[in-house]
Amino acid sequence: MTLKRIGMLLLCAAIALFSVGTLVAQAADYPASDIKHIMPWGAGGGTDTVMRAFMNSLEKTLGATIYTVNLPGAKSGQGGAELMDSAPDGYTIGSLTYDGIITVPFFGLVPGYDTARLRFVGTVTDHPTVIAVNAKSPWKTMEDVIEDARKNPGTIAISNVGTGGVWHLPVLELEQLAGVTFRHVAFPGGSGEQREALLKREVPLACSSVGGIYPAIKAGHARLLAVMGTERFADFPDVPTFKELGYDLNWGSMRVIAVPKDVPDEIFNKIEAAAAKATEDEKWKTWLAESGGGGWIWRDSATTEQFVKDLQAKVFKLMDELVAAGTISK
Amino acid sequence: MEIFKTASVFLETPALLYLFLGYSIGFFFGAVPGLTATLAISLLLPLTFSMAPVTALVTCVGIFVGGIYGGSVTGTLINIPGAPASAITTMEAYKLTRKGQAARAMGQGAFASMIGGFIGALLTLFLLGPIAELSLYFRTPDKFSLVLMAVVVAMLLNGESLLKGVIATGLGLMMGSVGLDYFSSAPRLTFGLATLTQGIQLLTVVVGTFAVSEILTQLNVRSLVTIDDSAGIGKARMKDFLPPKADLRQIGPINYLRSTLIGFVTGILPGAGASMASLMAYSVAKTCSKRRDEYGEGSIEGIAASEAANNAMCPGAIIPMMLFGIPGDSVTAIILGVFTIHGLIPGPLLLIERLDLLGPMLLAMLVTPVLIFFTAVLFGRHYLRILKIRKSFLYPFIAMAALVGLYAATYSVFQMVMTLCIGFAVYVLKNEGYPSVPFLLGFILGPLMETFFRSSLSISSGDLTVFLTSPFSLAFLIISALFLFIMGIYLPRKMETARRSF
Numbered sequence: 068m069t070l071k072r073i074g075m076l077l078l079c080a081a082i083a084l085f086s087v088g089t090l091v092a093q094a095a096d097y098p099a100s101d102i103k104h105i106m107p108w109g110a111g112g113g114t115d116t117v118m119r120a121f122m123n124s125l126e127k128t129l130g131a132t133i134y135t136v137n138l139p140g141a142k143s144g145q146g147g148a149e150l151m152d153s154a155p156d157g158y159t160i161g162s163l164t165y166d167g168i169i170t171v172p173f174f175g176l177v178p179g180y181d182t183a184r185l186r187f188v189g190t191v192t193d194h195p196t197v198i199a200v201n202a203k204s205p206w207k208t209m210e211d212v213i214e215d216a217r218k219n220p221g222t223i224a225i226s227n228v229g230t231g232g233v234w235h236l237p238v239l240e241l242e243q244l245a246g247v248t249f250r251h252v253a254f255p256g257g258s259g260e261q262r263e264a265l266l267k268r269e270v271p272l273a274c275s276s277v278g279g280i281y282p283a284i285k286a287g288h289a290r291l292l293a294v295m296g297t298e299r300f301a302d303f304p305d306v307p308t309f310k311e312l313g314y315d316l317n318w319g320s321m322r323v324i325a326v327p328k329d330v331p332d333e334i335f336n337k338i339e340a341a342a343a344k345a346t347e348d349e350k351w352k353t354w355l356a357e358s359g360g361g362g363w364i365w366r367d368s369a370t371t372e373q374f375v376k377d378l379q380a381k382v383f384k385l386m387d388e389l390v391a392a393g394t395i396s397k
Numbered sequence: 398m399e400i401f402k403t404a405s406v407f408l409e410t411p412a413l414l415y416l417f418l419g420y421s422i423g424f425f426f427g428a429v430p431g432l433t434a435t436l437a438i439s440l441l442l443p444l445t446f447s448m449a450p451v452t453a454l455v456t457c458v459g460i461f462v463g464g465i466y467g468g469s470v471t472g473t474l475i476n477i478p479g480a481p482a483s484a485i486t487t488m489e490a491y492k493l494t495r496k497g498q499a500a501r502a503m504g505q506g507a508f509a510s511m512i513g514g515f516i517g518a519l520l521t522l523f524l525l526g527p528i529a530e531l532s533l534y535f536r537t538p539d540k541f542s543l544v545l546m547a548v549v550v551a552m553l554l555n556g557e558s559l560l561k562g563v564i565a566t567g568l569g570l571m572m573g574s575v576g577l578d579y580f581s582s583a584p585r586l587t588f589g590l591a592t593l594t595q596g597i598q599l600l601t602v603v604v605g606t607f608a609v610s611e612i613l614t615q616l617n618v619r620s621l622v623t624i625d626d627s628a629g630i631g632k633a634r635m636k637d638f639l640p641p642k643a644d645l646r647q648i649g650p651i652n653y654l655r656s657t658l659i660g661f662v663t664g665i666l667p668g669a670g671a672s673m674a675s676l677m678a679y680s681v682a683k684t685c686s687k688r689r690d691e692y693g694e695g696s697i698e699g700i701a702a703s704e705a706a707n708n709a710m711c712p713g714a715i716i717p718m719m720l721f722g723i724p725g726d727s728v729t730a731i732i733l734g735v736f737t738i739h740g741l742i743p744g745p746l747l748l749i750e751r752l753d754l755l756g757p758m759l760l761a762m763l764v765t766p767v768l769i770f771f772t773a774v775l776f777g778r779h780y781l782r783i784l785k786i787r788k789s790f791l792y793p794f795i796a797m798a799a800l801v802g803l804y805a806a807t808y809s810v811f812q813m814v815m816t817l818c819i820g821f822a823v824y825v826l827k828n829e830g831y832p833s834v835p836f837l838l839g840f841i842l843g844p845l846m847e848t849f850f851r852s853s854l855s856i857s858s859g860d861l862t863v864f865l866t867s868p869f870s871l872a873f874l875i876i877s878a879l880f881l882f883i884m885g886i887y888l889p890r891k892m893e894t895a896r897r898s899f
Contacts, residue, residue: 176584
């Protein structure tokens, strides 16, 4: 009887040990096979190019092959939802941008989509939002623009890439802070159309990211007036921040990596450490230097989680006000 | 010229090999009746996803050009145009085949194709830059009117029945607006289905319209012709394919050049396509000819005009596609899909920013026509064998390739189901005489038209006269109205009275 019981106990212990053993072994072996990277935007676009380059470096530091799968649609909601539904084993990681954090959950574009179902590994890029003019514009500074807008409310046009989107909201906040109104022109075709409109002087101002407007600055077609970051932008040290001008605006567009929420801690820590190390990779740094535009940072998991929470709190509130005011419809 | 500096790609990469491969695929699909170059590219479209952009674009050019010539080979040999664009060539060339002059007809077809394609490509190379610069003066309202013109042309020129063309275009326009509103991210026309918020992708529509529906159509077609070498082409020698001097003298440089120009301009005109090009060049050549009586009885002049024109159409059609995202015909519509797969957004700035990709593509347009002539001379006598392929083996393979390819590119079962539905719908519509090309063009142009329209109005604060005050826009609107009047009202009425007087 007792012998039998001891035997059972031993068996249980053995099973328990064995299963813990495999769990530990799984984490210790990670990564044991190829890793899928879900890219929620189309191939060849800005985010795709940047994140593929980053994944090349992450492959080295993580020691596994990473293959990218483009799943565009529903403003990046399709790919994001796919990531949330993936097995939390560390073999699926995904990229997210502003739209995946704000637009998709706010408008409820994909059922079951919730950023709380993700665990953020870190932030790879953060581009401050900027306001730019045609290089030959009579406006020399942001103050010139605001003064002009005060005299002519609602007549000066400024471009964005979608109503209620990443480059429309900052201008609306600027309007509130400065007590002015602009005329908003949306170019859903993207920053390429914005650059074209600036060049043709069809729309005198553009609200975009540094990266989006960079080709036009490089070609000498456009000039930056002010940056919406907390500090001046390293590549353009002469361009003031809005904070310096007395408007407390802090906006940017970011690219983050995330995994499904229930990935075991050991595996998660490995991915985070490898991602942090990948940002130090020489190949990645050279790629960045050649691609220009700047805005390259690394924020760890905890900071990114907090950042996402703060951003959602701030922007959802602003968008709720816009819905109430009838500017956008939900 | 900057473009020629990119020629080194052909020496450093296997691009030339892919060009040849693309040409062979296009030629094969063009030659086999029931298969078209459009089908070839739509099957290849998902595959280009994993190709380097340069390779993908060069392969497409090969298919595009190969498909056009392949169609006329079939027409010459068995009196069935392999592709719609070769209907005119077929008419004349088969008459020559009956007289035992198949090699002469094929040789002349290949030679005229080379002339048309090569000069057309040269024109594109030299005109693309200036047109791009001019287009920088096009503001958003102008772009709207240009797209509107393209929609009108697509609507009018592609069907036998005007009303059916209009309906097909309308269906395409409607389908293009399913998904998220481009401006405010609000879902629309999704019938509450969450999967429809991802929108209907171009790839899905292309595979449905050209692969699935085509297979369904072919299931119903029983091959009535027995393919035998009555023309004796298998015994022809290489030198028989070289156009004799007497032929060249009879046709004359003016016919070649005029037909090339007509084809090129038809290509630039959005939505017109190769059939239109060859028909127009042929009619003009007939009117200007001294030997008008030969036309319809196997005129070598007619073959030259038709082939030079439909090959010159290819490089012409590339221009509006690259600069405005407006495809000139169904093949360029799919090449546009290859552009978007690789993140190339058409526009005048693209030419400057991505010359490394577009340069080799344009050069490929210059090389391929030469390939047509030399392959025809070298292998022309074996071409008949291609037609003997058993289609019962071919179609299941094509069906599989279409769906697997689509899944590999979208990872979405929903898009696969969608493509089958669209394919079936297009098949039913085609049986009722609704053309498929205006449907596809409507799908592509609809979103462009909508965004340009709404952006224009937000620039002008809602003032509609902005479309009339800009000279470019006004010109495009007037041309659209003229087209509508001539093709939609004047010509049908004239034909009606002509019919009554009989």
